[in-house]
Amino acid sequence: MTNSFKELESANCILAIGTNTTVAHPIGSMRLMRAKSNGAKLIVADPRRTQIASLAHLHIQHRLGTDVALINGLMHIIYKNGWHNQAFIEERTENFPALAEVIEQFPPERTSEITGVPVDQLKQAAEWYSRSESSAICYVLGITQHSTGTDNVKSLANLSMLCGQIGRPSTGVNPIRGQNNVQGACDMGCLPNVLPGYQYITVPENLEKFAKAWNAKLSPTPGLTMVEQIDAILDGKFKGLVVFGANPVTSYPDVNRVEKAMQALEFLLVMDIFPTPTSAFAHVVLPACSFAESDGTYSSSERRVQRVRPAIPPIPGKANWETLQELSTRMGYPLKYTCGEDIFNEMASLTPAFGGMSFARLNEKGLCWPCPTADHPGTQYLHQGRFSRGLGMFNAIDYRPPAEAPDKDYPFWLTTGTLFTHYLTGTMTRRCPTLHHENPVVEVEINPEDAQRLHIEAGEEIQATSRRGTIKARALVTTKVRPGVVFIPLHYAENAANRLTNAALDPVTKTPEYKVCAVNLAKSA
Amino acid sequence: MEFRSVLTTCPYCAVGCNMLLQVLDDQIVSTLPAKTGPSNEGSLCIKGWNVHEFVQHQDRLTTPSLRQNDSLKAVTWDQALDHAASELTRLKDTYGPESVAFVGSARCTNEETYVFQKFARAVFGHNHVDHCARL
Numbered sequence: 036m037t038n039s040f041k042e043l044e045s046a047n048c049i050l051a052i053g054t055n056t057t058v059a060h061p062i063g064s065m066r067l068m069r070a071k072s073n074g075a076k077l078i079v080a081d082p083r084r085t086q087i088a089s090l091a092h093l094h095i096q097h098r099l100g101t102d103v104a105l106i107n108g109l110m111h112i113i114y115k116n117g118w119h120n121q122a123f124i125e126e127r128t129e130n131f132p133a134l135a136e137v138i139e140q141f142p143p144e145r146t147s148e149i150t151g152v153p154v155d156q157l158k159q160a161a162e163w164y165s166r167s168e169s170s171a172i173c174y175v176l177g178i179t180q181h182s183t184g185t186d187n188v189k190s191l192a193n194l195s196m197l198c199g200q201i202g203r204p205s206t207g208v209n210p211i212r213g214q215n216n217v218q219g220a221c222d223m224g225c226l227p228n229v230l231p232g233y234q235y236i237t238v239p240e241n242l243e244k245f246a247k248a249w250n251a252k253l254s255p256t257p258g259l260t261m262v263e264q265i266d267a268i269l270d271g272k273f274k275g276l277v278v279f280g281a282n283p284v285t286s287y288p289d290v291n292r293v294e295k296a297m298q299a300l301e302f303l304l305v306m307d308i309f310p311t312p313t314s315a316f317a318h319v320v321l322p323a324c325s326f327a328e329s330d331g332t333y334s335s336s337e338r339r340v341q342r343v344r345p346a347i348p349p350i351p352g353k354a355n356w357e358t359l360q361e362l363s364t365r366m367g368y369p370l371k372y373t374c375g376e377d378i379f380n381e382m383a384s385l386t387p388a389f390g391g392m393s394f395a396r397l398n399e400k401g402l403c404w405p406c407p408t409a410d411h412p413g414t415q416y417l418h419q420g421r422f423s424r425g426l427g428m429f430n431a432i433d434y435r436p437p438a439e440a441p442d443k444d445y446p447f448w449l450t451t452g453t454l455f456t457h458y459l460t461g462t463m464t465r466r467c468p469t470l471h472h473e474n475p476v477v478e479v480e481i482n483p484e485d486a487q488r489l490h491i492e493a494g495e496e497i498q499a500t501s502r503r504g505t506i507k508a509r510a511l512v513t514t515k516v517r518p519g520v521v522f523i524p525l526h527y528a529e530n531a532a533n534r535l536t537n538a539a540l541d542p543v544t545k546t547p548e549y550k551v552c553a554v555n556l557a558k559s560a
Numbered sequence: 561m562e563f564r565s566v567l568t569t570c571p572y573c574a575v576g577c578n579m580l581l582q583v584l585d586d587q588i589v590s591t592l593p594a595k596t597g598p599s600n601e602g603s604l605c606i607k608g609w610n611v612h613e614f615v616q617h618q619d620r621l622t623t624p625s626l627r628q629n630d631s632l633k634a635v636t637w638d639q640a641l642d643h644a645a646s647e648l649t650r651l652k653d654t655y656g657p658e659s660v661a662f663v664g665s666a667r668c669t670n671e672e673t674y675v676f677q678k679f680a681r682a683v684f685g686h687n688h689v690d691h692c693a694r695l
Contacts, residue, residue, distance in 0.1 A: 040575065040598075040599045041598070041599070059573060060573045060574070060575050061605035061606075061607075062575045062577050062599065062600045062603050062604065062605055062608075063573070063575040063599070065603060179694070180694070211573075211574070211575070212573070212574035213573055213574060214573065214574060214666035214667060214692070214693075215569070215570065215571045215572055215573065215574055215576075215666070215667055216574070216665075216666055216667060216668065216669065216670065216673070217574055217666035217691075217692070217693050218574055219666075219669070219670040219673065220664060220665065220666045220668070220673050220691045220693060221693055222670065223670050223673040223674045223677060224674075224677050225664040225665075225673045225676065225677045225689060225690065225691045226689070226690060226691070226693070227687045227688060227689060227690050228687065230681075231674060231677075236687055245681075249678060249681075249682050250682075251681070251682035251683075251685070252685050253681055253682070253685065254681075254685050254686045254687055256686070256687065257687055258661075258686055258687030258688035258689060258690070259661065259688050259690070260690045260694070261663055261690045261691070261692065261694070262694075264661045264663070264688065264690065267661065268661070272658070272659070273658075273659055273660065273661045273688070274651050274654075274655050274659045274660070275647070275648060275651040275659060275660035275661070276660070276661050276662075276663065277648070277660065277661070277662045277663070277680070278663045279662075279663065279664050279665055279668065279672075279676050280664070280665025280667050280668050281663045281664070281665050281691065281692050283663065286692060301647075301651060302647040302648065302650075302651060302660075304644050304647075304648070307621065308620060308621060309617075309619050309620060309621060310619065310621060314621075314632075317627065317632070318626070318627045318647065319624065319625070319626055319627070319640050319643055319644045319647070320621065320624065320625045320632060320640075321624050321640060321641075321644070322620070322621035322622055322623060322624060323621070325571070325614075325615050325620075326568065326569075326571035326667075326669075327568070327581060327588060327612075327615045328615075329668075329669050329672070330669075330671075331669030331670060331671040331672065332669060332670045332671065333569050333576065333669060333670065334670060335569075335574050335575060335576025335599060336573075336574035336575060336576065337576070337599065339576055339598065339599070340670070341569045341576055341578065342567075342568070342569065343568050343569050343669055344566050344567060344568045345566070346564070346566040346568065346581040346583050346588055347583060347586050347587075347588060347615075347616070348586070350616070350620050350622055351621065351622055351623070351624075352637070353637065355668060355669075355672045356671055356672050356675045358641075359672070359675045359676055359679055360675065361637075361641050362641055362644060362645055362648075362679070363675075363679045363682075363683060365641055365642065365644075365645035366645050366648060366649055366683050367683075368679070368682055368683045370675065370678075370679075372675070375669065375671040378671040378674055378675060379670065379671055379674075381674075382670070382671070382674045399596075400596065400598050401576075401598065455605075455606065455607075456606060456607065457607075458572050458573075458607060463571075463572075463614040464572075464607060464614070466613070466614045466617045466619060467607075467610045467611075467613035467614050468613060469606070469610045469613060470606065470607065470610055470613075473606075544694060545694065546694040547694065
């Protein structure tokens with residue numbers, strides 16, 4: 036997030052796009068509710084009528100995968116009406132003429148045709164967002180999990196810069212992250228192209244600094260992302276895979292293909308807290324500690340690094356870092372950490388954004404990075420006065436349709452997401468009796484018109500089939516989805532929605548298109 | 561009886577709610593929201609309130625296991641780690657260091673993740689290390 040959670044309460048307008056926020060981040064959504072109580076206009080753009088959509092002043096129910104067209108259309112209206120922030124564009128950005136050329140191609144009528152959103156709604160959203168004193172954009176995986184995910188995010192950045200709604204309190208472009216430490220895993224360089232603190236491996240000084248500190252020879256060549264790794268296993272490039280706290284055989288797209296890859300491995304090492312569909316393929320399974328047995332830190336969505344403290348001793352008998360350390364030592368690269376704090380201190384010494392942090396300072400309320408020095412108070416919001424790269428860059432982006440669209444064999448749009456009771460592949464939440472009781476089996480949301488046409492009764496078990504696989508699910512007949520669209524939550528390993536999803540990737544981030552594919556529905560035999 | 565209340569951070573979404581785990585004789589018996597949490601200020605969602613229900617669940621993996629004759633058999637830590645290290649070394653020596661890929665986690669701590677990517681990069685000398693940020 037460029038800004039922090041609490042600031043959202045003071046925004047005058049919030050555009051929440053591709054975020055089912057009351058479900059995926061209930062406590063974060065409280066800020067949106069409070070903003071609304073304080074008088075803010077709440078605009079929700081989502082192909083489903085989610086709870087937050089039904090609470091919004093305006094629900095834009097655009098077609099799946101048409102986000103770029105929608106945002107370009109909003110910018111067209113803003114620019115034509117002179118609601119843009121000319122001073123901000125001149126002082127803080129570059130490449131505006133290229134953007135102006137593209138958005139010229141998205142007049143309201145054409146935008147409405149592509150997105151299915153009425154013109155008056157487009158005008159209303161454009162006016163509220165651009166003309167409010169402070170407008171904040173919130174988004175999540177509904178924006179990123181597309182083959183056009185990067186385009187979608189850059190389009191939101193364009194919109195915020197066009198209106199000067201960034202670099203001030205209660206504005207910004209705010210991805211509300213879905214997993215407790217997804218921010219931290221990126222911060223720690225668990226990515227194929229960066230070292231801790233987003234220090235690019237391709238920059239020789241970065242690589243030299245870490246090579247020296249670690250006493251190791253490091254590679255300047257970016258590695259493969261997770262879904263590309265699956266391809267590389269099937270191509271015979273990778274013979275071994277080490278999986279630490281992940282469950283690809285439920286969470287990756289096109290699970291049937293992932294299973295083939297797991298079978299093809301000569302050696303699979305899995306470390307986790309519960310047995311999972313992935314650990315079933317492993318040659319060695321190592322038991323891991325949960326958060327309640329770990330001593331360390333997480334980075335939250337607002338870049339706040341906070342302490343995690345052990346409540347009970349490690350159930351497997353070892354802390355996770357000890358296990359990794361012992362494995363590394365056995366492979367001839369000895370590590371000698373004594374505790375979580377010891378590791379944190381080494382990381383902070385090599386990572387400027389964390390350089391001013393210590394457990395002693397984090398103990399009270401955590402600190403938001405960047406926090407470069409021991410007396411730095413942390414950074415509540417980014418891009419004040421200046422963007423990280425200097426001038427903000429407008430990217431001229433045209434609309435591209437999703438990789439797969441319905442046809443006569445697979446006539447429905449499928450989108451996937453989460454339920455309020457469950458988390459990811461359900462290995463934790465489905466073992467909590469209180470939560471399991473609420474949503475024990477997988478249900479597919481289908482519009483009443485479609486259900487009637489296919490003679491599907493509410494609660495009936497049906498089959499959903501894509502080009503990649505088939506699952507069974509109970510029919511949940513609801514107007515939350517439009518006719519022609521169905522929704523399946525991703526939490527159920529025994530009927531994994533990802534047996535259906537498409538492994539089409541965004542060309543830059545390699546994020547799979549979980550949010551759009553084509554399926555067919557039929558009554559169960 | 562020994563009672564402790566341990567201030568920590570929720571392991572689910574990334575709002576980063578602070579919570580108090582209520583521990584009675586090494587059993588986590590309930591969870592309370594922390595009013596001092598900057599992002600939750602005394603609130604938790606239904607997942608957070610019930611987080612203790614999975615921690616000491618009977619299904620938790622407690623001992624390492626090793627595949628023998630097509631099924632996983634419980635072994636000691638030394639046996640599991642020795643075998644894992646020798647297999648990874650065998651692949652590295654037979655097919656080259658780029659024959660092993662690494663998938664980390666967006667659920668583990670910063671410290672664990674730091675050690676994980678350091679292990680992958682320093683021992684194997686490549687950057688085929690990723691995690692589920694895109695999921």
